[in-house]
Amino acid sequence: MKQDTPSEPQKILLVTGVSGAGKTTVLKTLEDLGWETVDNFPIKLAGQLLKIPASGGENGPNIPLALGFDSRTRGFDAEALIQQIKQLQKQPNLNILTLFLDCAGVEIERRYAETRRRHPMAPDRPAMDGIALDRSVMEPFRRWAETVIDTSKLSAHDLQVAIRERFTSETSPHSIITVTSFGYSRGVPHNADLVFDLRFLRNPHWDSNLRPMTGMDAAVSEYVSADPKYDEAMNKIRDLLRFLLPLYDAQGKAYINIAFGCTGGRHRSVHVAQTFGEWLREDGFALTVSHRNLTSRPIDALEEPANGADGNKSRQDSKRT
Structure with missing residues (x-):
């Protein structure tokens, strides 16, 4: 028996960007809006993930999905991942978008200094070295992403407001x-x-x-x-x-x-x-x-x-x- 296909394509938002730009804040905000979110997800496994029924069941509502990844994600290869995503975008039942979070290097350096965390790309070197390396690795995604948000002058609260304004939909739960x-x-x-x-x-x-x-x-x-x-x-x-x-x-x-x-x-x-x-x-x-x-x-x-x-x-x- 042929299964009914959803009337609306599955909405998937790929959230990426330079480390320290606010990816975790974005994913938590989307989760509050009713999205299903997965952080540090290997994109090469996206095909298998999409075969798993949503929490609403196979015939339930099409809950939007947000997948977070960056240069630290296992198996990260910018060019290869872009090609893989392009293949997924050809599927008529999927609506895949990409959000890239950018931030000025001096601001990222300040954020890492405040949290006393080491930059993941430079655990034994100055943070600026890791920031520069991270930016060069992520640059292909920045050029290719449909949406780029610069968080240099945004507080965590300001970023939350921006995400709510951009991604709140009629299906998102209200107060x-x-x-x-x-x-x-x-x-x-x-x-x-x-x-x-x-x-x-x-x-x-x-x-x-x-x-x-x-x-x-x-x-x-x-x-x-x-x-x-x-x-x-x-x-x-x-x-x-x-x-x-x-x-x-x-x-x-x-x-x-x-x-x-x-x-x-x-x-x-x-x-x-x-x-x-x-x-x-x-x-x-x-x-x-x-x-x-x-x-x-x-x-x-x-x-x-x-x-x-x-x-x-x-x-x-x-x-x-």
Whole structure:
């Protein structure tokens, strides 16, 4: 039986360059973007590697592959490897690209001096001797590569940003967003990245009819959203998140936990977390919503200190009604 061929060619990026230019940083960044990466890989074995099914299985997604190599790689011969890669590029099911990382010699020398490592091409000689030899060996790849990045003036962070901008695709995983509600009386979530305190809103706890309910109930939602300060505050928070979340995503932040807190974690924070879950999905973000203290028992002693006069006023109003 004939096997189905993937609709898209297997994307392979060959990452190479002079030693000290940032190959390890590039491969780690690609791995964070969802690529499968292999460092110091003998390119002559690429044919055998490509016969191994990807982690998604033979019929699974075509996960892009990055192979790192340089002059230290076993069996390295620049001209022979280029010819071998050209043969692989003729295969219609493969999309092979080459990224070459270059860097000024004085900057490479400084990097090796800072790390107190010896240059691999000159273990018993000055680093500049090894840098010059390495550059001459790698020059054929530099001339032939589709993409060359000079990292002389780039920090590790700058290089990561450049790689993310160039190689992030629609199939790359985005930040995993969690919207959490919680009660301050039971502590702030330890993993919260953005925390919004909702205790300025009037507290449904002091309404005897609403107290047994939660922010999941329509009556509580109506009560909270009727607060005069509600609309303006929610719109400003929404604008802030619309601005920040794409920036975190671009920086490769794997997890973002947005936490909304009220005193007990059962009414205001639950309603607002649910609301923002819907709004952010409308804005195109994928996320999950969790409520840490939704099932916690309502306790007057926990609610009153954090609400002060507002809490007492709400309680008095509820008694008059």
